[in-house]
Amino acid sequence: MACPAIDMRRVMLVCCLLILVGFSGTGNVSARPAEDSGSGPLFGGQWSWVNNSSYQNSDLNSLPAIAEDYTATWCTNCVKVESALQELDDEGILQKYHFHRNNDHEDPFGSDNTEDHFKQRYNTGAPPIVVMNGTIKKIGSIPDSDSLKTDYHTMANQTLGISGNSTFTWTPQGNNSGMISWAIETDLSRYEGYEMSVNAWVVEESAEFREGSNGKEIYPNIVREIINLGSEKFGSSNIDIPVAFDGNDLQIHLMYHFAQMENSVDEPVDDSSEVKERALPNVSALASLIVVIFAAMIRKS
Known part of the structure; x- marks a missing residue:
């Protein structure tokens, strides 16, 4: 009567091995390379503290690459993305x-x-998503090269090739408002088919949120509000400033957005990168459990 028991153990052993092989393929998540964002250029970055007056005239070629990072305080994968971006910043x-x-x-x-x-320009999915200069985006936190820092550095080096200059002036008017003035001189003919809008970004230098489950506690460079100033190449506008989450560290940043004039159909949101990355620990745990069962069967046989 011992033979049927041995046969049953062998059957169970084969089943476990088949399950292990089946799941091993899902554990190797390939890197997501940078891809076209599907949107137009975004550049600028001249800025001032909201409580200080400022006048700046800059060559467009001298302005830094603009990295937009879609994130969340619970997103653990976002921490290494933001660390790489911080180093490059x-x-x-x-x-x-x-x-x-x-x-x-x-x-x-x-x-x-x-x-x-973020949704209108880049079809927002699950964080992390990094967009460089409005035109190139990378989804997820798995590097396509030797590191995320290298990936983002390569993306930042793909310049827009825009020449000319931008003038930015900020004059505070009390604690909650101010006047922003701008002027851009550049040849926009290469972006025929795109519409330019001038925007003021209100940015909080940092804010504390200890309840964030990714453990950062201090969250930097938070975009609090985007104010559309119109489509003229020069002008002035009085704007209201939102209240800071904490502290007194709000900034005003001048940005130029380009968007296609044609109405495009929204593409389906792709959450696969986040789902796959979150699934990896579960696959590893299952594989470990199967190995334990396998070892126990060998000892009994």
């Missing part, structure tokens, strides 16, 4: 801005205003 390679998910009970920094910006 510190080195002067780029200027980074963080857009937080809206309508998220675990993240207090998002808003309809900033969420709409």
Whole structure:
């Protein structure tokens, strides 16, 4: 009567091995290379503290690459993305801005205003998503090269090739408002088919949120509001400043957005990168469990 028991163990052993082989294929998530964002260029980055007056005239070629990072305070994968961006920001390679998910009970920094910006331009999926100069985006946190820093550095080096200059003036008017003036001199003929809009980004240098489950606690360079100033190449506008989440560290940044004039159909949102990355620990745990069962069967046989 021992033979049937041995046969049953062999059958169970084969089944476990087949399951292990089947799941091993899902554990190797390929890197997501940078891709076209499907949107037009975005550049600028001249800025001032909201409480200080400022006048700046800059060559467009001298302005840093603009990195827009879609993130959340619960997103653990976002931490290494933001660390790589911070290193490049510190080195002067780029200027980074963080857009937080809206309508998220675990993240207090998002808003309809900033969420709409990211969704309309880049078809927002699950964080992390990094867009460089409005034209190139990378989804997820798995590097396509030797590191995320190298990936983002390569993206930042793909310049827009825009020449000319931009003038930015900011004059505060009390604690909650100010006047912004701008002028851009450049040949826009290469972007025929695109419409330019001038925008003021209100950015909070940093804010504290200890309840964030990704453990950062201090969240930097948060885009709090985007104010459309129109489509003229020069002008002035009085704008209201939102209240800071904490502290007194709001900034005003001048940005030029380009969007296609034609109405395009929204592409389906792709959450696969985040789903796959979150699934990896579960696959590993299952594989470990199967190995334990396999070892126990060998000892009994």
